[in-house]
Amino acid sequence: MAASLSTDIILPNAPPDLLLPKHAGFLSKYGTAKDDYDYCMTEFLRMSGMYWGLTALQLMDRLDSVPKEDVVAFVQDCFHEGTGGFSPAKDHDPHLLYSLSAIQILAMYDEFKAVDCSKVVEFVQSLQQPDGSFFGDKYGEVDIRFSFCAVATLALMKKLDAIDTRKAADFILSCQNFDGGFGSKPGSESHAGLIYCAVGTLSILKEIDRIDGDALGWWLCERQLKSGGFNGRPEKLPDVCYSWWVLASLTILGRGDWIDQKALIKFILSCQDVSTGGFADRPGDVADPFHTLFGLGALSILGYEDETTVKLKKINPVFCMSQEVIDSLGIEVQILPGGGAC
Amino acid sequence: MHGRQKKERTAEEEVAKEKERCKKVAAYQYAMGLIFSKRGKKELDEELLKITQQVLASNPDISTLWNIRKEVLSVMKETDFTNFLDVVLQKELDFTEFCLKINPKSYGAWHHRTWLMKETNFSKVTSELKLCAKYLEYDDRNFHCWDYRRYLVENCSEVTLEQEFDFTTEKISSNFSNFSSWHLRSKILPKLPRDFLEEELELIRNAVFTDPKDQSAWFYHRWLLRSQLPAENPYLIAAQYSDTKLSLIFSSKSPIPSQSGVKVIDTDKIIGNLKWTNPWSNTCSKLWECQLPEANKNISIKADSSVMRNFGSVDLSLKHGDLKRNFPKYFDAETERKNDKFLSLLKEEISWVQELQEMEPDVKWPICTLIMLMRMVDFVKYKENILNHLDKLMKLDSQRINYYLDLRSKYLIEWKLVECSSLPGLDETVLDLSGLNLTALYYPERMCFQTKINLSNNALKNCEPFRALVNCKELNVSGNNLAKTKLESTIEGLKNLKIEL
Numbered sequence: 001m002a003a004s005l006s007t008d009i010i011l012p013n014a015p016p017d018l019l020l021p022k023h024a025g026f027l028s029k030y031g032t033a034k035d036d037y038d039y040c041m042t043e044f045l046r047m048s049g050m051y052w053g054l055t056a057l058q059l060m061d062r063l064d065s066v067p068k069e070d071v072v073a074f075v076q077d078c079f080h081e082g083t084g085g086f087s088p089a090k091d092h093d094p095h096l097l098y099s100l101s102a103i104q105i106l107a108m109y110d111e112f113k114a115v116d117c118s119k120v121v122e123f124v125q126s127l128q129q130p131d132g133s134f135f136g137d138k139y140g141e142v143d144i145r146f147s148f149c150a151v152a153t154l155a156l157m158k159k160l161d162a163i164d165t166r167k168a169a170d171f172i173l174s175c176q177n178f179d180g181g182f183g184s185k186p187g188s189e190s191h192a193g194l195i196y197c198a199v200g201t202l203s204i205l206k207e208i209d210r211i212d213g214d215a216l217g218w219w220l221c222e223r224q225l226k227s228g229g230f231n232g233r234p235e236k237l238p239d240v241c242y243s244w245w246v247l248a249s250l251t252i253l254g255r256g257d258w259i260d261q262k263a264l265i266k267f268i269l270s271c272q273d274v275s276t277g278g279f280a281d282r283p284g285d286v287a288d289p290f291h292t293l294f295g296l297g298a299l300s301i302l303g304y305e306d307e308t309t310v311k312l313k314k315i316n317p318v319f320c321m322s323q324e325v326i327d328s329l330g331i332e333v334q335i336l337p338g339g340g341a342c
Numbered sequence: 343m344h345g346r347q348k349k350e351r352t353a354e355e356e357v358a359k360e361k362e363r364c365k366k367v368a369a370y371q372y373a374m375g376l377i378f379s380k381r382g383k384k385e386l387d388e389e390l391l392k393i394t395q396q397v398l399a400s401n402p403d404i405s406t407l408w409n410i411r412k413e414v415l416s417v418m419k420e421t422d423f424t425n426f427l428d429v430v431l432q433k434e435l436d437f438t439e440f441c442l443k444i445n446p447k448s449y450g451a452w453h454h455r456t457w458l459m460k461e462t463n464f465s466k467v468t469s470e471l472k473l474c475a476k477y478l479e480y481d482d483r484n485f486h487c488w489d490y491r492r493y494l495v496e497n498c499s500e501v502t503l504e505q506e507f508d509f510t511t512e513k514i515s516s517n518f519s520n521f522s523s524w525h526l527r528s529k530i531l532p533k534l535p536r537d538f539l540e541e542e543l544e545l546i547r548n549a550v551f552t553d554p555k556d557q558s559a560w561f562y563h564r565w566l567l568r569s570q571l572p573a574e575n576p577y578l579i580a581a582q583y584s585d586t587k588l589s590l591i592f593s594s595k596s597p598i599p600s601q602s603g604v605k606v607i608d609t610d611k612i613i614g615n616l617k618w619t620n621p622w623s624n625t626c627s628k629l630w631e632c633q634l635p636e637a638n639k640n641i642s643i644k645a646d647s648s649v650m651r652n653f654g655s656v657d658l659s660l661k662h663g664d665l666k667r668n669f670p671k672y673f674d675a676e677t678e679r680k681n682d683k684f685l686s687l688l689k690e691e692i693s694w695v696q697e698l699q700e701m702e703p704d705v706k707w708p709i710c711t712l713i714m715l716m717r718m719v720d721f722v723k724y725k726e727n728i729l730n731h732l733d734k735l736m737k738l739d740s741q742r743i744n745y746y747l748d749l750r751s752k753y754l755i756e757w758k759l760v761e762c763s764s765l766p767g768l769d770e771t772v773l774d775l776s777g778l779n780l781t782a783l784y785y786p787e788r789m790c791f792q793t794k795i796n797l798s799n800n801a802l803k804n805c806e807p808f809r810a811l812v813n814c815k816e817l818n819v820s821g822n823n824l825a826k827t828k829l830e831s832t833i834e835g836l837k838n839l840k841i842e843l
């Protein structure tokens with residue numbers, strides 16, 4: 001019965017410093033051994049894996065450690081002329097999840113010209129449903145993750161007018177629950193990752209003020225556990241990736257200071273793998289590019305720096321990309337004013 | 343990689359593991375090559391099902407392989423529907439279940455099952471519901487399974503709403519910490535045709551007395567009581583007309599007035615093309631302003647009676663220089679007066695939560711709940727109790743101290759505004775909010791007619807709310823954490839403002 005006893009972890013004593021060179025090494029090495037087991041087994045999400053790794057490298061100002069031409073050629077290889085979507089890897093099927101990652105990568109390199117973007121717009125447009133939601137691909141799965149992918153992809157290409165944005169926002173609001181949070185579709189339980197998708201989509205659509213920032217902000221700051229880490233739902237274990245989903249959402253809601261930032265930093269630093277580099281979900285687990293990006297992303301929002309390392313670049317809380325890139329594209333997101341201005 | 347622990351291996355073990363992995367990689371690459379080549383040649387046959395099955399069995403997240411299976415299955419369905427329904431479907435369900443055993447959170451596997459159900463008109467719903475029960479037994483928080491279950495229930499007539507409700511009761515009774523069940527209950531309850539309030543409160547009491555630290559039932563409790571309150575649609579609480587500017591204040595965030603049916607009328611004619619703005623360029627705001635085309639007119643505001651309820655539900659006429667306001671003495675549905683029956687129920691709630699709080703003084707949830715309940719019963723009368731409880735929360739739960747400080751600021755401002763609302767000539771006297779340790783300036787729109795505001799010696803740090811103080815002439819913000827240049831640039835539009843900083 002006493003579930004609250006088993007839903008947190010105890011951190012090892014002193015967390016290591018932020019090991020940026022190790023993380024850069026971990027990421028730029030990732031994928032050099034094409035026959036590596038883990039690498040092959042994650043082929044089905046390769047495009048997103050590339051985006052996670054490259055964004056993390058860019059935050060550390062090490063994007064140049066990966067040959068740009070190879071990356072752009074890979075993205076081009078995954079572009080489906082017929083549908084206008086991107087697949088995670090060659091021969092796989094196109095999907096909104098990987099289309100956003102591909103467009104994020106191209107935006108990072110200022111290489112939209114590498115593909116026919118008007119086709120990408122058509123792909124996204126074709127997946128919007130009458131209720132404003134989005135299919136992930138032609139097989140009909142609906143999820144607000146796909147709403148976020150669709151809206152973010154179009155926003156990066158400055159083509160939001162291709163879809164019904166009001167309906168897209170209305171659908172997001174139809175996924176809101178009794179606790180103020182959002183689930184994957186109407187009726188689904190609230191989950192911090194999906195809240196990020198909801199809040200991010202509304203922010204891009206400049207409709208974030210349609211939600212009650214105080215109610216949702218409270219639910220989100222209640223995700224922080226004694227260990228300093230965040231869980232994604234009540235009575236679950238902490239995980240580094242929720243540092244991002246929760247903190248980015250709170251930042252968009254203008255309430256990033258409602259949590260214990262020092263405790264969160266300690267938790268994130270403890271999830272570094274000091275021998276291989278990279279971050280794991282929890283201390284002692286296997287590191288991967290996904291948790292590495294979200295650990296670094298949260299540290300960037302927190303403005304973390306210590307004497308031994310260079311400062312991380314500023315990250316945009318909505319697009320999860322370096323703020324420089326978002327600025328260079330001239331994109332503005334909506335952040336709630338906070339401080340009582342709601 | 344979620345929850346994969348790093349294993350320390352000896353050099354020998356490492357070599358063996360690497361060998362095994364090389365084999366797996368070679369097998370994977372061979373199989374994938376074969377699959378894509380067959381698909382390219384449109385050989386959508388049983389062999390393709392077999393090979394994709396081999397790969398998915400060890401990695402059920404490869405969504406393209408599920409897509410390929412759907413292509414093959416569609417062909418089989420087309421060729422021999424009876425066989426598809428009698429034989430193929432069951433095999434496919436068995437295989438999907440096998441994959442779910444490997445990864446119970448596989449998006450691909452769950453969606454494949456959804457697709458199969460749709461393709462076969464939900465003919466296997468009964469056994470599918472059993473499968474869900476089994477998986478929820480194994481992990482009662484698996485949201486994929488809950489979603490799938492809801493999908494089945496929505497698409498068949500086998501499960502009534504009552505049965506669905508009973509299912510959540512069963513799950514909650516076996517584990518009070520099951521937030522997923524409480525969530526589903528919040529969706530079903532409003533659709534049931536009977537009054538459940540007392541029963542629900544009883545269930546919540548059992549849950550929180552069993553484990554007062556568990557958030558689940560507390561969140562549900564909060565929602566349940568608040569859902570009894572009337573829905574608060576925004577309504578007009580003040581209007582000011584000076585020079586050519588019209589300002590409207592609403593009780594809660596309102597969409598742009600032209601969209602919510604507010605019309606501005608100049609002697610029988612609707613003034614068209616008004617450009618409504620608010621200080622934060624938001625789509626919803628409590629403060630809306632617009633410039634009228636001509637000065638010195640007698641105008642009137644027309645809207646639905648619900649929007650105009652604080653002005654006797656009629657049109658509101660305004661002469662140049664007029665300020666008409668009827669600020670309510672409450673701030674949201676939570677602080678509004680309740681009927682006697684509900685009030686006595688809330689008082690009973692206060693009494694048992696207080697009892698639990700005294701038994702468990704170090705647990706924060708009863709305290710959070712008491713604050714909500716006290717605000718619902720009489721937020722002015724309980725002022726001291728609420729402040730004491732907030733102090734306790736800040737000590738017990740210091741991780742969220744900034745949240746509690748903002749909440750405290752909000753309540754302090756509410757009390758102050760209620761206190762001031764009965765004072766005569768309030769716009770010209772100083773609104774004194776000094777020395778309260780305010781960290782946030784809530785309700786700035788209700789201060790917008792104020793000409794003198796003293797906010798000195800607080801802990802304000804965010805300049806945004808100040809944008810609403812459009813009539814302020816003297817503002818004392820000394821002794822705060824506000825950056826001078828930031829504040830000055832934020833409120834640039836405010837004319838003749840003297841700031842003490």
